[in-house]
Amino acid sequence: MSHTIVVIRHIRLRKLNCTIKQAEVWHTMEA
Incomplete structure (x- = not known):
């Protein structure tokens, strides 16, 4: 398992x- 994939996934999750x-x-x- 590549470490970069995990990091990218983690960053995307944080952005979300x-x-x-x-x-x-x-x-x-607004309320």
Whole structure:
């Protein structure tokens, strides 16, 4: 198993979590 693949996957997951958190913040600001 390549270490780079794991790192890329981890970074993508973190970016996804950041986007979701940002979306939640936008929702609370709108409400």
